[in-house]
Amino acid sequence: MKVRFEDVSLNYDKQKEVLQDLSFEIPKGKLTCLLGPSGCGKSTTLNLISGLLPPSKGRIYFDEQDVTKKDALGRRVGMVFQNYALYPHMTVLENICFPLKMAKVKKTDRLKRANDLAKLVHVTDELAKRPGELSGGQQQRVAIARSLAKSPSILLLDEPLSNLDARLRVEMRDEIRKIQLATGVTTVFVTHDQDEAMHIADKIMILNDGKIQQYTTPNNIYDHPSNLFVAKFIGNPEANVIPLAGLESNFSSLIPEKALKKAISLIVRPESIVSANSALAALPLKFQGQLVDSRRFGKEMAVKINFQDKEILATAIPSEDLKSATQLLEFSLKTTGVFLCDQAGKVVWSASDERIVNDD
Numbered sequence: 001m002k003v004r005f006e007d008v009s010l011n012y013d014k015q016k017e018v019l020q021d022l023s024f025e026i027p028k029g030k031l032t033c034l035l036g037p038s039g040c041g042k043s044t045t046l047n048l049i050s051g052l053l054p055p056s057k058g059r060i061y062f063d064e065q066d067v068t069k070k071d072a073l074g075r076r077v078g079m080v081f082q083n084y085a086l087y088p089h090m091t092v093l094e095n096i097c098f099p100l101k102m103a104k105v106k107k108t109d110r111l112k113r114a115n116d117l118a119k120l121v122h123v124t125d126e127l128a129k130r131p132g133e134l135s136g137g138q139q140q141r142v143a144i145a146r147s148l149a150k151s152p153s154i155l156l157l158d159e160p161l162s163n164l165d166a167r168l169r170v171e172m173r174d175e176i177r178k179i180q181l182a183t184g185v186t187t188v189f190v191t192h193d194q195d196e197a198m199h200i201a202d203k204i205m206i207l208n209d210g211k212i213q214q215y216t217t218p219n220n221i222y223d224h225p226s227n228l229f230v231a232k233f234i235g236n237p238e239a240n241v242i243p244l245a246g247l248e249s250n251f252s253s254l255i256p257e258k259a260l261k262k263a264i265s266l267i268v269r270p271e272s273i274v275s276a277n278s279a280l281a282a283l284p285l286k287f288q289g290q291l292v293d294s295r296r297f298g299k300e301m302a303v304k305i306n307f308q309d310k311e312i313l314a315t316a317i318p319s320e321d322l323k324s325a326t327q328l329l330e331f332s333l334k335t336t337g338v339f340l341c342d343q344a345g346k347v348v349w350s351a352s353d354e355r356i357v358n359d360d
């Protein structure tokens with residue numbers, strides 16, 4: 001089932017619009033992540049899809065059917081929340097069966113379905129236990145099985161992994177992806193964790209302040225951010241932002257004049273700064289900066305450089321190229337992860353495709 005929003009707005013208090021004129025389509029059978037900082041409107045968007053909240057304006061479609069006025073039950077969505085919301089007095093089997101019991105599905109049929117789902121989410125050995133006897137990860141598996149029991153049209157997951165420890169998060173993240181691929185259910189997954197979204201999603205919608213910043217594949221988001229917000233929000237450590245004033249002449253042979261005129265900042269990912277003599281230095285640019293600090297964390301390097309009176313971070317300069325504590329470092333840039341943006345934060349040039357993006 002695909003989901004379509006047409007100019008959807010929402011306010012909770014009839015004053016400030018928490019979401020403003022959202023129009024987008026969530027593709028059928030794919031996993032889409034809603035990603036953004038706290039308060040950007042992710043859960044509100046999810047609740048509009050589920051029917052728990054009616055929009056203040058606009059229309060919502062499931063395939064071609066207008067569901068704007070339908071409630072959550074009528075939309076047949078499955079929901080999983082971060083706190084699992086399992087019934088503590090019921091066994092795992094009873095929890096998974098519960099939605100089917102409410103729907104008056106025959107006992108033999110619901111037991112078969114529950115057993116099939118338990119197998120899918122790997123909780124077959126826990127069926128007789130109560131939620132209190134399970135780990136967080138196991139509880140979340142049961143919650144997912146329960147939400148899938150009635151073959152929902154869409155599965156909605158609201159920060160489902162945030163109560164789990166780091167290792168379990170990664171394990172469950174991969175597990176959810178496998179379950180989604182095995183069932184083919186259209187899934188919307190809310191997270192504020194970019195790593196989670198990058199690993200699990202077919203498409204990522206980045207929200208900020210109630211507006212869509214960019215909506216595309218994880219690789220596109222990383223390689224071709226549409227604006228400064230996305231470029232800084234995605235990528236860890238964060239991209240460096242350097243004022244372009246005084247550097248324009250370095251770029252004049254590389255960049256069309258029109259783009260250069262508009263550009264005010266250079267955005268460079270830390271891994272895109274390389275030693276000038278490196279074979280990876282793909283752009284015909286050379287800069288000098290003062291080494292401020294360097295640290296190695298296992299396979300990772302963190303080199304701080306004072307450049308244009310600003311401290312920037314480089315993670316791809318090898319320790320062999322660092323000779324003295326305060327040396328002048330000559331560095332260059334890779335073609336990937338290098339962008340120019342204008343006053344409004346819009347990316348107007350991207351080194352990786354050497355074309356003007358957003359040329360209007």
Ligand SMILES: Nc1ncnc2c1ncn2[C@@H]1O[C@H](COP(=O)(O)OP(=O)(O)OP(=O)(O)O)[C@@H](O)[C@H]1O
Nearest residue numbers: 012013018036037038039040041042043044045192
């Ligand atoms: N029931 C409500 N009444 C009034 N304002 C609300 C309500 N729920 C959310 N908001 C406001 O709407 C905005 C979006 O909230 P929402 O919960 O959708 O954000 P979010 O991106 O899911 O945040 P988080 O990651 O912190 O859960 C926030 O400014 C929030 O304060």
